[in-house]
Amino acid sequence: MSSEPLIFELSSPGRRAFDLPALDVPEATLPGALRRGRAPELPEVSQLDLVRHFTHLSQRNMGIDTNFYPLGSCTMKYNPKVNEDVAALPGFANLHPYQSGDTVQGALEVMFELERWLAEISGMDAISLQPTAGSQGELTALFVCRAYHEKKGRRPRKVLVPDSSHGTNPASAALCGYEVETVKSDDKGHVDLEDLKARLSPDVACLMMTNPNTVGVFEKDVRAIAAMLHAVDAQLYYDGANLNAICGLARPGDMGCDMMHFNLHKTFSTPHGGGGPGAGPIGVKEHLRPFLPVPRVEKDASGYHLKEEGFPESIGRVRCFYGNFGLLLRGLVYMRALGGDGLPEVARGAVLNANYLLALLKDRFEAPYGDRCMHEFVLSASRQKRENGVSALDFAKRLLDFGYHAPTVYFPLIVPEALMVEPTETESKETLDAFAEVLRGIAREAVETPELLRQAPVNTVVGRLDEGKAARQPNLRWTPCPPPPA
Amino acid sequence: MPHPYLPLTDHDRAAMLKAIGEPAVDSLFDSIPPDLRLGRPLALPGHLSEMELAREFGRMAGANRPVSSLESYLGAGAYEHYAPSVVRHVLGRSEFYTSYTPYQPELTQGMLQAIWEYQSMVCLLTGMDVSNASLYEGGHALAESCLMACAATGRKKVVLAEGLHPEYRQVVKTYAGPQGIQVVEVPQAASGAADLKALEAHLDQDCAALAFMNPNFFGCLESGADLAGLAHSKGALLVACVEPVSLGLLAPPGDFGADIACGEGQPLGIPLSFGGPWVGFIACRQALVRRMPGRIAGITDDNRGQRAFVLTLQTREQHIRREKATSNICTNQTLLALAATVTLSALGPVGLQEVATQCLSKAHYLAGLVSRVPGVELPHAAPFFCEFTLRLPVESAGVCRAMRGQGILAGVELSRFDKARPRDLLVCATETKTRAQLDRYAEVLARAIKEAA
Amino acid sequence: MGVPADLRYTKSHEWARLEGGKVVVGITDFAVAAIKEIVFLELPPLGRAVEAAKPFGVIESVKAVFDLKAPVSGKVAEVNAKMAEDFEALARDPFVQGWLVKLEAPGADLSGLMDAAAYEKFCAEEHH
Known part of the structure; x- marks a missing residue:
């Protein structure tokens, strides 16, 4: 497929893709000083040109609907179509956030019900649906944590994160004004309890933990960790990125976790949208409830209400309005489709698929954390790097040639040449078999014809990119030709 | 229980367990200590078939009265515009909406190019040098802008x-507090525009940013040039929070000297959807690009000599710089940025100007009508775009209720934000309203006021 | 490339040299090799006070960031701004043409830093 021109390159003055009814009131004008001198140089294209352009762009893109996407830590499961249909209903899509309560009872019911579902799934006591994405959920919970300590007159300065943690954990902690300290993992991938103990003090505000963690291992000592933290009044944060592994079978709230976020765009099937939107609701235990953001959804005999006032200890708002409602809605549709009976089957399927895939691949790669995993696993291409001079990146790029999205590479940071694979429960055995056969074939190529990996991909619309040039000479926008001199 | 989303059959499971070497699926969970397992079914209703889902959620949707079934004059940061049909169709391409962040550029050139085109359009619209790939929403974009100004200065x-919208200000305060950033809020002048004297009194050498909204929350237009002069005289950056449709007519932030422009992209073809998902935009001068939060797409070459798109300047971001990153943002609002891109492409420069002109004209026509209703005042003298404040002779609550009975959402009651404004109504009219509807609004308003008085 | 004997070295791979009353600072060829492809260099403004072992600038590859740490405390007296635009020149000759800053550091004592032999040994160990 040849490259697609920029929409600006398709532009021809005088064309348009949309028209308006004639203005039926007198035309008003603005004071001259406030007016724009020159119209923005937006593209001028016909409607068909526009449709073809964006259709071509879509054809130069890969989604779950087109290909297997075993991207570790991202939970790229099927995004059910009925979710999209429901979200597009005018009764949901065309609601203004400031409509009076009596005209939005259905929307408030969705929010109230979703809170109830998330609370039961997580074992948490209170939920806020406001955060827009997982990282904003983290930040919101840390704001809550900070408010909790401050109310007790305490100002702990540190947040602990395991060395296997996602980069948003330390970034969120820093944004919340905390110093970040890294806790080591032991050789099985668990949080190193001795190292944790050595770092604990009243100066620790919380530990941010993912469970199962990013190497796909369940932190079996989570209760002991919670007790150690609570002994210094530090909080245990549960990063819900990997909730898919245990949903309906074990609950963060029962493990001693005090607060957590959910990624509806991972666990609960809302589409990733090419990088968003997501939704990152948080859950907290009772002692943190007073600090949750406003507004909150409540129900009484007269119906559902959004309440702004009466929460003097609330951290306030982390965004306008009520969260990514359209995604909250899709998440609830998914939960209702699976039901209380189906959600544990999701976790079982996710863990079975991951272990099966690991079993098919473990003789070809180093598997630093053994032959069992939860919903995802980490392989290392260290041996191939050493012996054949091919890296995890080369494996990733070669997979693209066979129509697979690559696994997550070089994460977690503690595994050299990491390939992190998460198949999810929505993939069939046949898909896993085919993928494993291809990856095993690539492992063979790595020994016999390593150049094929280093040159890959060759079957994609573009080959490997010069990322250095992109960073050294940033070209981040289209620049119109200067207007001709008057 | 076979489920449409779960493909494994009993036969599959048996074969897979054999390959793994485990007797049962549940033994794969042995690493979870027994006392940490739930040990009971979830206390939640059972699964629903697709038809049952459609029925249940159809019922809930039916319990709402969407603006499409009424005549809505609500604005206050959430605007009803007509979204060109092409927007929905492009967004419905599941190659876009079911894809992940484009970390593998060879597979995701389409979305990367769309992001680059989005960045270009944000720059053209705002007159700034550089845009990122999007932020969560307008309030978040303002908060990140303020943090960026603090880091830069x-x-x-x-x-x-x-x-500035009260909720936007609340978001700034939530983000600023833990970092020890002081937030000073300065009341507007009686005209409804920013109070330059009062702002000047609060600006000093410690000040990183002066931020304002245009059109402002009350609908009034601000003088960006005056505010830029004020901010720059103290070495502070000017943060302009702007509404994109109005930029079809209004001077862009880049022209009046803003250092950072930000705002909410919802008016560009994105459904109201009860407040989200929408898209925050942020753009800045070239000198600030390394302080920019979030993702940025750039152009480079591939190893075949072709033009290619890739996420770039990634060392600013959390996955590399961790606690030293410019922000913690990871997932953003790419799909909505695509919606804005398609809308701006559909409108083009002429269409955008026409939409803006229609908004301006309809709002002014309506303001003219309602200002003649006995007892009604327009309290602000400053010029406005598509939204204006109305002061009623009686409390707004009863009037709004009565007009709702006539199928009209009369406006956003300012008492919601400020108890001291029980009679003030923020009224917005966009291109979606016809002259007949505007005429009816004025009549119904007059009647409702008379009945309330 | 050999490690010049007349320079002193830090564990974060900067070198330092006394020149008149100033301390000239750069990065070593070991650091250049580790970064692979330099895409960005941020140097401090003139007059900025820097503290020993604390960052005074940043050097980046596509996917990694490295702080430049000051070998001694002092005040930035000169900046080799050309290097922030010509990364190839920096990579070619990090020890002479590629100096980065000169610090005003009266009475600076470099004896606490590694000499060439100690630094070479340090790099050999770090490499394994």
Whole structure:
């Protein structure tokens, strides 16, 4: 497929893709000083040109609907179509956030019900649906944590994160004004309890933990960790990125976790949208409830209400309005489709698929954390790097040639040449078999014809990119030709 | 229980367990200590078939009265515009909406190019040099802008004109507090525009940013040039929070000297959807690009000599710089940025100007009508775009209720934000309203006021 | 490339040299090799006070960031701004043409830093 021109390159003055009814009131004008001198140089294209352009762009893109996407830590499961249909209903899509309560009872019911579902799934006591994405959920919970300590007159300065943690954990902690300290993992991938103990003090505000963690291992000592933290009044944060592994079978709230976020765009099937939107609701235990953001959804005999006032200890708002409602809605549709009976089957399927895939691949790669995993696993291409001079990146790029999205590479940071694979429960055995056969074939190529990996991909619309040039000479926008001199 | 989303059959499971070497699926969970397992079914209703889902959610949707079934004059940061049909169709391409962040550029050139085109359009619209790939929403974009200004200047104070949406200001305060950044809010002048004298009194050498909204929360237009002069005289950056449709007519932030422009992209073809998902935009001068939060797409070459798109300047971001990143943002709002891109492509420069002109004209026509209703005042003298404040002779609550009975959402009651404004109504008219509807609004309003008085 | 004997070295791979009353600072060829492809260099403004072992600038590859740490405390007296635009020149000759800053550091004592032999040994160990 040849490259697609920029929409600006398709532009021809005088064309348009949309028209308006004639203005039926007198035309008003603005004071001259406030007016724009020159119209923005937006593209001028016909409607068909526009449709073809964006259709071509879509054809130069890969989604779950087109290909297997075993991207570790991202939970790229099927995004059910009925979710999209429901979200597009005018009764949901065309609601203004400031409509009076009596005209939005259905929307408030969705929010109230979703809170109830998330609370039961997580074992948490209170939920806020406001955060827009997982990282904003983290930040919101840390704001809550900070408010909790401050109310007790305490100002702990540190947040602990395991060395296997996602980069948003330390970034969120820093944004919340905390110093970040890294806790080591032991050789099985668990949080190193001795190292944790050595770092604990009243100066620790919380530990941010993912469970199962990013190497796909369940932190079996989570209760002991919670007790150690609570002994210094530090909080245990549960990063819900990997909730898919245990949903309906074990609950963060029962493990001693005090607060957590959910990624509806991972666990609960809302589409990733090419990088968003997501939704990152948080859950907290009772002692943190007073600090949750406003507004909150409540129900009484007269119906559902959004309440702004009466929460003097609330951290306030982390965004306008009520969260990514359209995604909250899709998440609830998914939960209702699976039901209380189906959600544990999701976790079982996710863990079975991951272990099966690991079993098919473990003789070809180093598997630093053994032959069992939860919903995802980490392989290392260290041996191939050493012996054949091919890296995890080369494996990733070669997979693209066979129509697979690559696994997550070089994460977690503690595994050299990491390939992190998460198949999810929505993939069939046949898909896993085919993928494993291809990856095993690539492992063979790595020994016999390593150049094929280093040159890959060759079957994609573009080959490997010069990322250095992109960073050294940033070209981040289209620049119109200067207007001709008057 | 076979489920449409779960493909494994009993036969599959048996074969897979054999390959793994485990007797049962549940033994794969042995690493979870027994006392940490739930040990009971979830206390939640059972699964629903697709038909049952459609029925149940159809019922809930039916319990709402969407603006499409009424005549809505609500604005206050959420605007009803007509979205060109092409927007929905492009967004419905599941190659876009079911894809992940484009970390493998060879597979995701389409979305990367769309992001680059989005960045270009944000720059053209705002007159700024560089845009990122999107932020969560307008309030978040303002908060990130303020943090960016603090990082760039090494100062820890921001001054917010109270013409900024109250919820936007609340978001700034939530983000600023834990970092020890002081937030000063300065009331507007009686005209409804920013109070330059009062702002000047609060600006000093510690101030990182002066932030304002245009059109402001009350609908009034601000003088960006005056505000830029004020901010720059103290070495502070000017943060302009702007509404994109109005930029079809209004001078862009880049022209009046803003250092950072930000705002909410919802008016560009994105459904109201009860407040989200929408898209925050942020753009800045070239000198600030390394302080920019979030993702940025750039152009480079591939190893075949072709033009290619890739996420770039990634060392700013959390997955590399961790606690030293410019922000913690990871997932953003790419799909909505695509919606804005398609809308701006569909409108083009002429269409955008026409939409803006229709908004301006309809709002002014309506303001003219309602200002002749006995007892009704327009309290602000400053010029406005598509939204204006109305002061009623009686409390707004009863009037709004009565008009709702006539199928009209009369406006956003300012008492919601300020108890001291029980009679003030924020009224917005966009291109979606016809002259007949505007005429009816004025009649119904007059009647409702008469009945309330 | 050999490690010049007349320079002193830090564990974070900067070198330092006394020149008149100033301390000239750069990065070593070991650091250049580790970064692979330099895409960005941020140097401090003139007059900025820097503290020993604390960052005074940043050097980046596509996917990694490295702080430049000051070998001694002092005040930035000169900046080799050309290097922030010509990364190839920096990579070619990090020890002479590629100096980065000169610090005003009266009475600076470099004896606490590694000499060439100690630094070479340090790099050999770090490499394994």
